[in-house]
Amino acid sequence: MxxxxxxxxxxxxxxxxxxxxxxxxxxxxxxxxxxxxxxxxxxxxxxxxxxxxxxxxxxxxxxxxxxxxxxxxxxxxxxxxxxRALPKSLQGKLHQVRLPAGLAWQDAAKAMQYEVGQAFDDAREYAQPSPLAPVHALFREYALRSDTVGKTAHQLAADLCHRIFAEFDYKPEATDVSTPPLRALDLKAGVCQDFAQVMIASLRSVGLAAKYVSGYLLTQPPPGQPRLIGADASHAWVSVYCPQAGWLEFDPTNDCLAGETHVRLAYGRDYGDVxxxxxxxxxxxxxxxxxxxxxxxxx
Missing domain, CATH: 2.60.40.2250 (Immunoglobulin-like)
Incomplete structure:
Protein backbone atom coordinates (compact mmCIF):
# COMPACT_ATOMS: atom_id res chain seq x y z
CA MET A 1 0.00 0.00 0.00
CA ARG A 84 3.59 -4.49 2.70
CA ALA A 85 0.61 -6.71 3.42
CA LEU A 86 0.73 -9.72 5.72
CA PRO A 87 0.40 -13.15 4.15
CA LYS A 88 -3.28 -14.12 3.69
CA SER A 89 -3.00 -16.65 6.51
CA LEU A 90 -2.18 -13.84 9.00
CA GLN A 91 -4.87 -11.36 7.97
CA GLY A 92 -8.06 -10.73 9.95
CA LYS A 93 -8.96 -11.00 13.62
CA LEU A 94 -6.60 -13.06 15.75
CA HIS A 95 -8.94 -16.03 16.07
CA GLN A 96 -8.89 -16.30 12.25
CA VAL A 97 -5.13 -16.37 11.65
CA ARG A 98 -2.75 -19.32 11.50
CA LEU A 99 0.31 -18.35 13.52
CA PRO A 100 3.75 -19.71 12.55
CA ALA A 101 5.13 -22.70 14.43
CA GLY A 102 7.63 -22.01 17.20
CA LEU A 103 8.83 -22.97 20.65
CA ALA A 104 6.42 -23.55 23.51
CA TRP A 105 6.25 -20.34 25.49
CA GLN A 106 7.99 -21.89 28.51
CA ASP A 107 10.92 -22.93 26.30
CA ALA A 108 10.96 -19.52 24.65
CA ALA A 109 11.11 -17.89 28.08
CA LYS A 110 13.96 -20.19 29.09
CA ALA A 111 15.86 -19.23 25.92
CA MET A 112 15.62 -15.57 27.01
CA GLN A 113 17.58 -16.34 30.20
CA TYR A 114 21.31 -15.83 29.85
CA GLU A 115 23.54 -18.82 30.41
CA VAL A 116 27.32 -18.97 30.16
CA GLY A 117 28.40 -20.15 26.74
CA GLN A 118 24.99 -19.57 25.20
CA ALA A 119 24.84 -17.99 21.74
CA PHE A 120 24.08 -14.26 21.76
CA ASP A 121 20.47 -13.30 21.05
CA ASP A 122 19.74 -9.55 21.12
CA ALA A 123 16.06 -10.27 21.80
CA ARG A 124 16.99 -10.94 25.43
CA GLU A 125 17.14 -7.20 26.11
CA TYR A 126 13.40 -7.01 25.52
CA ALA A 127 12.64 -9.66 28.12
CA GLN A 128 14.06 -7.34 30.79
CA PRO A 129 11.98 -4.75 32.69
CA SER A 130 11.95 -1.12 31.58
CA PRO A 131 10.54 2.00 33.30
CA LEU A 132 7.13 1.88 31.58
CA ALA A 133 6.91 -1.90 31.11
CA PRO A 134 8.12 -3.47 34.37
CA VAL A 135 8.10 -7.07 35.50
CA HIS A 136 5.54 -7.59 38.28
CA ALA A 137 3.59 -10.44 39.87
CA LEU A 138 0.27 -8.84 38.88
CA PHE A 139 1.29 -8.79 35.22
CA ARG A 140 2.42 -12.41 35.43
CA GLU A 141 -0.92 -13.36 36.99
CA TYR A 142 -2.78 -11.51 34.24
CA ALA A 143 -0.78 -13.21 31.47
CA LEU A 144 -1.29 -16.66 32.94
CA ARG A 145 -5.07 -16.24 33.03
CA SER A 146 -4.86 -17.22 29.40
CA ASP A 147 -5.12 -20.88 28.45
CA THR A 148 -1.38 -21.53 28.28
CA VAL A 149 -1.36 -25.31 27.84
CA GLY A 150 0.69 -26.26 24.80
CA LYS A 151 0.87 -22.72 23.42
CA THR A 152 3.83 -21.22 21.63
CA ALA A 153 5.06 -17.75 22.59
CA HIS A 154 3.12 -16.23 19.68
CA GLN A 155 -0.04 -18.15 20.56
CA LEU A 156 0.15 -16.96 24.16
CA ALA A 157 0.70 -13.40 22.88
CA ALA A 158 -2.32 -13.71 20.57
CA ASP A 159 -4.54 -14.85 23.43
CA LEU A 160 -3.30 -12.02 25.66
CA CYS A 161 -3.76 -9.50 22.85
CA HIS A 162 -7.37 -10.63 22.34
CA ARG A 163 -8.13 -10.47 26.06
CA ILE A 164 -6.83 -6.89 26.35
CA PHE A 165 -8.98 -5.96 23.34
CA ALA A 166 -12.05 -7.56 24.94
CA GLU A 167 -11.51 -6.51 28.56
CA PHE A 168 -10.15 -2.96 28.30
CA ASP A 169 -12.15 0.16 27.41
CA TYR A 170 -10.66 2.74 25.05
CA LYS A 171 -10.93 5.93 27.16
CA PRO A 172 -8.48 8.75 26.31
CA GLU A 173 -9.48 10.67 29.44
CA ALA A 174 -8.58 7.75 31.74
CA THR A 175 -4.80 8.02 31.35
CA ASP A 176 -1.97 10.19 30.07
CA VAL A 177 1.55 9.51 28.78
CA SER A 178 2.91 9.18 32.33
CA THR A 179 0.30 6.65 33.58
CA PRO A 180 2.06 3.51 34.89
CA PRO A 181 0.87 0.30 33.21
CA LEU A 182 -0.11 -1.16 36.60
CA ARG A 183 -2.63 1.68 36.87
CA ALA A 184 -3.94 0.96 33.37
CA LEU A 185 -4.23 -2.73 34.30
CA ASP A 186 -6.23 -1.79 37.38
CA LEU A 187 -8.50 0.58 35.44
CA LYS A 188 -8.88 -1.77 32.46
CA ALA A 189 -8.95 1.44 30.44
CA GLY A 190 -6.71 3.80 28.51
CA VAL A 191 -5.42 4.23 24.96
CA CYS A 192 -3.23 2.25 22.58
CA GLN A 193 -0.05 3.20 24.48
CA ASP A 194 -1.50 1.75 27.69
CA PHE A 195 -2.74 -1.42 26.01
CA ALA A 196 0.67 -1.99 24.42
CA GLN A 197 2.60 -1.45 27.66
CA VAL A 198 0.25 -3.71 29.66
CA MET A 199 0.77 -6.43 27.06
CA ILE A 200 4.56 -5.96 27.02
CA ALA A 201 4.81 -5.97 30.82
CA SER A 202 2.63 -9.10 31.04
CA LEU A 203 4.77 -10.97 28.51
CA ARG A 204 8.02 -9.91 30.17
CA SER A 205 6.64 -11.02 33.52
CA VAL A 206 6.45 -14.60 32.20
CA GLY A 207 9.93 -14.32 30.70
CA LEU A 208 9.12 -13.49 27.05
CA ALA A 209 10.64 -10.75 24.91
CA ALA A 210 8.44 -7.93 23.60
CA LYS A 211 9.08 -4.54 21.98
CA TYR A 212 7.02 -1.34 21.96
CA VAL A 213 6.22 -0.14 18.42
CA SER A 214 5.48 3.55 17.82
CA GLY A 215 3.70 4.45 14.61
CA TYR A 216 0.48 5.32 12.82
CA LEU A 217 -2.70 3.56 11.78
CA LEU A 218 -4.68 4.20 8.62
CA THR A 219 -8.30 4.39 9.79
CA GLN A 220 -11.26 3.97 7.48
CA PRO A 221 -14.02 6.61 7.37
CA PRO A 222 -17.64 5.50 7.85
CA PRO A 223 -19.27 4.20 4.65
CA GLY A 224 -20.17 7.08 2.37
CA GLN A 225 -18.22 9.61 4.41
CA PRO A 226 -15.11 11.46 3.19
CA ARG A 227 -11.74 10.93 4.82
CA LEU A 228 -11.17 13.79 7.27
CA ILE A 229 -7.84 15.60 7.44
CA GLY A 230 -6.27 15.02 10.85
CA ALA A 231 -8.67 12.23 11.78
CA ASP A 232 -6.06 9.49 12.02
CA ALA A 233 -3.86 9.09 15.09
CA SER A 234 -0.51 8.18 16.49
CA HIS A 235 -0.62 4.52 17.38
CA ALA A 236 1.27 1.88 19.35
CA TRP A 237 1.40 -1.90 19.31
CA VAL A 238 3.66 -4.80 20.33
CA SER A 239 6.31 -6.93 18.63
CA VAL A 240 6.73 -10.35 20.27
CA TYR A 241 9.67 -12.74 19.83
CA CYS A 242 9.56 -16.49 19.55
CA PRO A 243 12.84 -18.34 18.92
CA GLN A 244 12.75 -20.17 15.56
CA ALA A 245 9.73 -18.09 14.44
CA GLY A 246 11.16 -14.58 14.95
CA TRP A 247 9.27 -11.36 15.67
CA LEU A 248 5.53 -10.90 15.08
CA GLU A 249 3.58 -7.67 15.68
CA PHE A 250 0.30 -7.68 17.63
CA ASP A 251 -2.16 -4.77 17.92
CA PRO A 252 -4.21 -5.16 21.14
CA THR A 253 -6.25 -2.04 20.36
CA ASN A 254 -7.66 -3.71 17.24
CA ASP A 255 -7.26 -7.45 17.98
CA CYS A 256 -5.13 -8.13 14.92
CA LEU A 257 -1.58 -8.45 13.65
CA ALA A 258 0.00 -5.24 12.38
CA GLY A 259 -0.22 -5.17 8.59
CA GLU A 260 -0.17 -2.79 5.65
CA THR A 261 -2.36 -0.19 7.40
CA HIS A 262 0.26 0.17 10.15
CA VAL A 263 3.16 2.62 9.66
CA ARG A 264 6.21 2.03 11.86
CA LEU A 265 8.13 4.98 13.30
CA ALA A 266 10.43 3.27 15.80
CA TYR A 267 10.91 0.29 18.14
CA GLY A 268 11.89 0.55 21.81
CA ARG A 269 11.50 -1.00 25.22
CA ASP A 270 8.49 1.21 25.98
CA TYR A 271 7.00 4.61 25.09
CA GLY A 272 9.80 6.45 26.88
CA ASP A 273 12.39 5.23 24.37
CA VAL A 274 10.56 6.41 21.26
Missing amino acids: ELSVTHETRYRYQSAVLQAHHVAYLKPISNSEQTLHTFSLHMEPAPEVKAWSTDRYGQQRCYFELTEAHEELVVVAHSRLTT APLRGVIRGGGAHVLRVAVTVMPEG
Missing part, protein backbone atom coordinates in the same frame (compact mmCIF):
# COMPACT_ATOMS: atom_id res chain seq x y z
CA GLU A 2 1.31 3.45 -0.99
CA LEU A 3 0.70 5.90 1.86
CA SER A 4 1.41 9.54 2.64
CA VAL A 5 1.50 10.69 6.26
CA THR A 6 1.29 14.18 7.74
CA HIS A 7 1.82 14.52 11.48
CA GLU A 8 1.32 18.01 12.93
CA THR A 9 2.08 18.76 16.58
CA ARG A 10 1.16 22.19 17.94
CA TYR A 11 2.05 23.48 21.42
CA ARG A 12 0.48 26.76 22.58
CA TYR A 13 2.10 28.06 25.78
CA GLN A 14 0.57 30.25 28.47
CA SER A 15 3.70 32.39 28.56
CA ALA A 16 6.84 32.63 26.48
CA VAL A 17 9.25 29.69 26.35
CA LEU A 18 12.73 31.16 26.66
CA GLN A 19 14.70 28.07 25.68
CA ALA A 20 13.74 24.60 24.46
CA HIS A 21 15.51 21.33 23.66
CA HIS A 22 13.52 18.62 21.83
CA VAL A 23 14.05 15.13 20.41
CA ALA A 24 11.73 13.84 17.69
CA TYR A 25 11.13 10.28 16.50
CA LEU A 26 9.02 11.24 13.51
CA LYS A 27 10.88 9.65 10.59
CA PRO A 28 9.43 6.24 9.65
CA ILE A 29 11.96 3.44 9.41
CA SER A 30 12.60 1.23 6.39
CA ASN A 31 12.52 -2.50 7.14
CA SER A 32 10.97 -5.72 5.85
CA GLU A 33 7.45 -4.37 6.49
CA GLN A 34 7.79 -0.98 4.78
CA THR A 35 9.99 1.25 2.62
CA LEU A 36 10.33 4.99 3.20
CA HIS A 37 10.57 7.02 -0.01
CA THR A 38 10.56 10.67 1.09
CA PHE A 39 10.52 12.54 4.38
CA SER A 40 10.58 16.17 5.53
CA LEU A 41 10.46 17.78 8.96
CA HIS A 42 9.59 21.45 9.50
CA MET A 43 9.55 23.46 12.74
CA GLU A 44 8.08 26.90 13.39
CA PRO A 45 9.82 28.87 14.77
CA ALA A 46 12.89 27.58 12.95
CA PRO A 47 15.39 26.01 15.36
CA GLU A 48 18.87 27.44 15.88
CA VAL A 49 20.24 23.87 16.06
CA LYS A 50 18.87 20.88 14.16
CA ALA A 51 20.85 17.64 14.07
CA TRP A 52 20.13 14.04 13.16
CA SER A 53 21.65 11.07 14.98
CA THR A 54 21.21 7.31 15.25
CA ASP A 55 19.95 5.74 18.46
CA ARG A 56 21.18 2.48 19.99
CA TYR A 57 18.70 0.51 17.86
CA GLY A 58 19.87 2.02 14.57
CA GLN A 59 16.90 4.39 14.21
CA GLN A 60 17.14 8.04 13.25
CA ARG A 61 16.06 10.81 15.60
CA CYS A 62 16.19 14.59 15.30
CA TYR A 63 17.45 16.90 18.04
CA PHE A 64 16.53 20.57 17.74
CA GLU A 65 17.08 23.59 19.95
CA LEU A 66 15.19 26.89 20.20
CA THR A 67 16.90 29.77 21.99
CA GLU A 68 14.54 32.62 21.05
CA ALA A 69 11.38 33.29 23.03
CA HIS A 70 8.24 31.74 21.53
CA GLU A 71 4.64 31.19 22.64
CA GLU A 72 3.83 28.52 20.09
CA LEU A 73 5.72 25.57 18.59
CA VAL A 74 4.54 23.79 15.44
CA VAL A 75 6.29 20.61 14.21
CA VAL A 76 5.12 19.08 10.92
CA ALA A 77 6.45 15.79 9.53
CA HIS A 78 5.60 14.60 6.00
CA SER A 79 6.34 11.03 4.86
CA ARG A 80 5.64 8.95 1.78
CA LEU A 81 6.17 5.21 1.98
CA THR A 82 5.11 1.76 0.85
CA THR A 83 3.83 -0.76 3.39
CA ALA A 275 8.07 9.15 22.13
CA PRO A 276 7.31 10.98 18.84
CA LEU A 277 8.25 14.33 20.41
CA ARG A 278 9.64 15.13 23.83
CA GLY A 279 11.72 17.89 25.32
CA VAL A 280 12.81 20.18 28.11
CA ILE A 281 11.75 23.84 28.15
CA ARG A 282 12.44 26.92 30.27
CA GLY A 283 9.35 29.03 30.82
CA GLY A 284 6.04 28.44 29.10
CA GLY A 285 3.79 27.70 32.08
CA ALA A 286 0.70 25.71 31.20
CA HIS A 287 0.23 24.65 27.59
CA VAL A 288 -2.37 23.31 25.18
CA LEU A 289 -1.30 20.44 22.91
CA ARG A 290 -3.01 19.61 19.62
CA VAL A 291 -1.96 16.71 17.41
CA ALA A 292 -3.38 15.99 13.95
CA VAL A 293 -2.37 12.94 11.93
CA THR A 294 -3.47 12.26 8.37
CA VAL A 295 -2.65 8.93 6.72
CA MET A 296 -3.77 8.90 3.09
CA PRO A 297 -3.60 6.17 0.44
CA GLU A 298 -1.84 7.38 -2.69
CA GLY A 299 -3.10 6.57 -6.16
